[in-house]
Amino acid sequence: MTAKALMIQGTASDVGKSMICTAFCRIFSDDGMKVVPFKSQNMALNSFVTIDGGEIGRAQGVQAEAAKVIATTDMNPVLLKPKQDMVSEVIVHGKHFMDMSATSYRNHFVQKAMPIVEQSIHKLQNEFDVIVLEGAGSPAEINLKDRDIANMRMAHATDAAVILVADIERGGMFASVIGTLAILDETERARVKGIIINKFRGMRELLDDGVEWLEKETGIPVLGIIPYIDINIEAEDSLALSSLRFKKPKQGEFSIDVAMIRLPRISNFTDIDPFFDEPEVGVRLVRNIKELGEPDLLVIPGSKNTIEDLQWLKNEGFERAVHELTVKGTKIFGICGGFQMLGHSLQDPNAVEGDGRSAIGLSLLPVTTIFNTEKKTVQMTGKIMAGNFGSISLTGYEIHLGKTVIENESVHPFMKLSDGRYDGAITLDGNVIGTYFHGIFNNREFTRKIVNELRIRKGLKPLNEKVQTDYERREAAYQILAKHVRDNIDMNKVYKMIETPVVLK
Structure with a gap:
């Protein structure tokens, strides 16, 4: 059995790739498919510990739970944890490998990492129906593309259809999509089968003309526009510390x-x-x-x-x-x-x-x-x-x-x-x-x-000590997120994408 593959890439960091992957993991699982998350190389300071004591990116731990499978180090075989400026701890299959400078990592380790990553992906392909791959940052970083093992190289390795996620909240969404696609080569661009516009606020009708223009300009369908949702699912990236939760004024408002x-x-x-x-x-x-x-x-x-x-x-x-x-x-x-x-x-x-x-x-x-x-x-x-x-x-x-x-x-x-x-x-x-x-x-x-x-x-009355468990809260959050994404994108097109072999130019 060779699993079908869907890859979520983004126009930038923190556009919502992890959340979209989490939603697809739960949607596919609810639809009766055996699904697994995968991110070949992750840079994050929030990590997850597997049952056997391996350390992986927290997002893949969350996505595994959403997919209703036990998290393993094959889901994130290479994890980078920044320690100092330009120095990161390199974790391979959940265990400390060595501390390495960014230059040494790019020049010496990346090629060595590919067999490790390929071994993990082949194992998952033989055990699952669908792999939901998450990219890192953007696939269009021209200074890194020849050594990027987290984006298009993984899409090619798994024959994945790619959905490009753009964050409309930060502005410049149309330019970011056009610019990303322009930097990709023809073979890479041929893998992009859909666009998702994420974190939308406002009247949907005001975006219709822009969506029509974007589809005509790129030849790629916009699968959906996902309204902003502040949901209680753990983040992995320190960029998430600027999220809406922390932007809300807190001092003086609460007991x-x-x-x-x-x-x-x-x-x-x-x-x-x-x-x-x-x-x-x-x-x-x-x-x-x-x-x-x-x-x-x-x-x-x-x-x-x-x-x-x-x-x-x-x-x-x-x-x-x-x-x-x-x-x-x-x-x-x-x-x-x-x-x-x-x-x-x-x-x-x-x-x-x-x-x-x-x-x-x-x-x-x-x-x-x-x-x-x-x-x-x-x-x-x-x-x-x-x-x-x-x-x-x-x-x-x-x-x-x-x-x-x-x-x-x-x-x-x-x-x-x-x-x-x-x-x-x-x-x-x-x-x-x-x-x-x-x-x-x-x-x-x-x-x-x-x-x-x-x-x-402070002289206040204590609250009831009978509370919902954390597992129950997480399960509710996964269901809310899955429904939110399912309701706002064309899942028929998504299923057609993963069922249809990608024809490369």
Whole structure:
């Protein structure tokens, strides 16, 4: 069996390729097809941990769930995680391969990556009915085309029909479509069988003349115009931090104020997403000390370079400000790199973080972190040991380099994991918490308990602690997204595209 293939490419980054792929994965699955997502090379700081401990792009983990299949590293065989300017961690089949400069990657690794990618795609072709491929950025980057293994090379390798997605919200949509197609060569352009206009706001009728012109000019049908939808599905790209959710003014509008520091090398920022669903809770990103204010909860997120981001925190004046907030009663929550920053010291004897520097942390938790070369990537369950949360079992995942050790008994371990290890630390008053547990707030009962603790502190009535599970919320979101896309594009044309062999010029 050789799977049929549909590839979603975009005129630029953040045009909505991942969401469109997610929608198609659910649509095809609902229609009785065995479907799988695929992205050959992904650059993202939000990652997903597979059951066997492999690390892939978060979007492919989400798309696999939408497709109702178990995520594997074959769905994203090469993952790049930026660490420093022009340096990224290269992850191959879910495991750390090496840190590499952009020049070295392009000049030396790309060709070596093709056999790895082809092996994965051949395996998926033999196991599934349909592969939904996601491109990266734009297929028309003329300075990168000869080394681009994420766009048209994958379309050719799978004989995929290509849908080009354009974002009308950012303006210049018509020019971006025409320009993209003009840069493609004849063989590449022959693969583009449809155009989707995404993130539309306004009256549909006002776009009719433009659509007619675009179809006449390109000879390619516009399959649909998808209205903007703000849906609760995790993003993978830091560009998504400028989304509508974070643009909404939050301060002063809600009873509870939750803030997250936007670190320069922030990773897995979706950890904070569940707070958007909590009633009367405002969520905001803090980029500088002027925006900090006095939140009820301050989250310090993960980082791809903890020591450099810690130095940035200090340079920006956050160290003193965070200490002052703890005195005023703000609850501080550090996740992964944020947990490491809350400690006394961060030691890097093997130059894992870069140049081997050590650093003094924010000293809000008596813990020491020593970075090592072995990366921990694993799905995990655990039970909270301290604080006012009761005996709650949590599910999540770990992605980190380094081991953190509690120095004295002025704090408790935060959790006991199912493999017998202890994780994190919590102060005796429960006001400062650090953990390696990504996805911790997706345990909705736990998050509601935090919100209620903050509400009680402010004299507010606690909310009902019976909440919908995160899985139920995600399933509802996939169904809403699938219906939204199905209702706004011509699915008959899409099915005809994947059933008809592509004739190349």
